[in-house]
Amino acid sequence: MSVVKINVLTVPAEQRETLEKRFSARAHTVESSDGFEWFELLRPVEGTDTYLVYTRWRDEEAFQAWAEGPMKAAHQHGGAQSGERPKPAASASTLWSFEVVQQAAPKSE
Incomplete structure (x- = not known):
């Protein structure tokens, strides 16, 4: 079954907009x-500064290939055109890993 990776990001209030703009600028880069x-x-709404970045993969190998290739390149360049790497928007990051053992989808009518 699939694997889920959740990147838990601590983002100070003044960096929220920056974080969301950076994700928006890289939208669709993971999809292929x-x-x-x-x-x-996932943006926090109730008294926390923790964002969650949820990704789901066919297997651990697919995630690792992406993490060592496209994701690593994107973070090294930070999306900057000038070659200068921008300051991280998050003050801390933790990666959680899960295996999907059960799932459900809405019933068709």
């Missing part, structure tokens, strides 16, 4: 990756 299944950027 082999084994990619799903992406969501």
Whole structure:
């Protein structure tokens, strides 16, 4: 079954807009990756400064291939055109890993 990777980002209030703009600027770059299944950027709404970046992959190998290739390149260049790497919007980051053991979808009517 699929694997889920959740990047837990601590983002100070003054950096929220920056973080969201950076994700928006890179929108759709992950979608063509082999084994990619799903992406969501989750904004906190109740008293926390923690964003969640949810991705779902066919298997661990597909995630690792993306992490060592396209994701690594994007973070090294930071999306900057001038060659200067911008300051990270998040003050901390933790990666959670899960295997999907059960799932459900809405019933068709």
